[in-house]
Amino acid sequence: xxxxxxxxxxxxxxxxxxxxxxxxxxxxxxxxxxxYSPKTKDATPSTQSSKQDSALPSTDKKxxxxxxxxxxxxxxxxxxxxxxxxxxxxKQFAAKMAEDHAKANDExxxxxxxxxxxVPAALxxxxxxxxxxLEKLSGSDFDREYMKRMVSDHKxxxxxxxxxxxxxxDAELKSFAQKTLPTLQEHMKLAQTTYDSIKESRKSATKPxxxxxxxxxxATN
Numbered sequence: 001x002x003x004x005x006x007x008x009x010x011x012x013x014x015x016x017x018x019x020x021x022x023x024x025x026x027x028x029x030x031x032x033x034x035x036y037s038p039k040t041k042d043a044t045p046s047t048q049s050s051k052q053d054s055a056l057p058s059t060d061k062k063x064x065x066x067x068x069x070x071x072x073x074x075x076x077x078x079x080x081x082x083x084x085x086x087x088x089x090x091k092q093f094a095a096k097m098a099e100d101h102a103k104a105n106d107e108x109x110x111x112x113x114x115x116x117x118x119v120p121a122a123l124x125x126x127x128x129x130x131x132x133x134l135e136k137l138s139g140s141d142f143d144r145e146y147m148k149r150m151v152s153d154h155k156x157x158x159x160x161x162x163x164x165x166x167x168x169x170d171a172e173l174k175s176f177a178q179k180t181l182p183t184l185q186e187h188m189k190l191a192q193t194t195y196d197s198i199k200e201s202r203k204s205a206t207k208p209x210x211x212x213x214x215x216x217x218x219a220t221n
Contacts, residue, residue, distance in 0.1 A: 056117050057169040064112045064173070066160050068119045070153065071108065073127050074101040080131065081146050086139045087201070090147060093194050097150070097187065104180050111172055140202055147195035154188035 056064070078098030085091045112119050123131075130149070137145055161181045168174030 056115055056173075060164070060168055060170045060173050061117060063160060063164045063168065063177070064108065064117050065120060067108055067157075067164075067177075068105065068112070069123065069127070070157055070160075071101045071105040072120070073123060073130075074098070074153065075105065076123070076131060077134065077146065077149070080134060081142075084135075084138060084142050085146065087143045087198060089194055089197060090143045093150070093190060094146070096190075100183055100187070104183070108176065111176060115170070115172075140198070143198050144195075144202065147191060147198050150191040151188070151195050154184060154191050157184050158188050 075098050078094040078096075078101070081094030082091050082098070085094060109119050134142060134146060134149070158181070161177045161184055164174060164177035165181050168177060
């Protein structure tokens with residue numbers, strides 16, 4: 001073998017070795033990228049799982065929506081009644097409803113917000129119509145219809161809170177329902193007694209007066 005041929009062979013061997021090293025380096029880089037990729041994919045299900053774990057059960061979500069909407073309605077009707085009611089007894093009842101339900105609403109919103117639950121921001125159309133209906137009334141007619149609505153609403157409220165207090169899945173909402181229930185039961189009793197009082201007052205006002213003089217027999221044919 002000539003000296004020039006030997007040098008050429010040695011050069012080819014060196015180039016081959018260099019090419020092999022480059023290929024191994026590229027493979028290592030690809031493998032490294034592949035090793036990182038599964039970790040990135042694994043992070044996504046973990047994040048999704050965290051969000052799912054923080055979601056409230058459907059029964060608790062329904063309770064939040066019903067309680068928040070009902071409380072909002074009680075506050076607005078209570079404010080309206082303080083302006084339009086003719087009976088001082090009804091006005092006092094309305095003031096208590098607006099105050100108590102506003103406090104309960106604030107607490108419920110804080111609990112729901114911490115859990116990522118949506119709380120209705122406004123009343124639906126049917127409830128807005130109920131307010132508009134009462135806005136058109138005045139005097140004893142307003143008192144009677146408002147108190148009639150309060151009796152019905154608080155029966156529904158007590159039923160919903162009793163159910164959550166007994167069967168709620170979320171511990172914090174269940175505790176809230178248990179704590180608030182006695183107040184709602186008190187409201188329901190007070191609504192009934194106030195409504196009964198309003199009805200009795202109306203009967204007395206419409207009852208014909210007895211004009212017969214004391215001790216004097218009525219005229220007969």
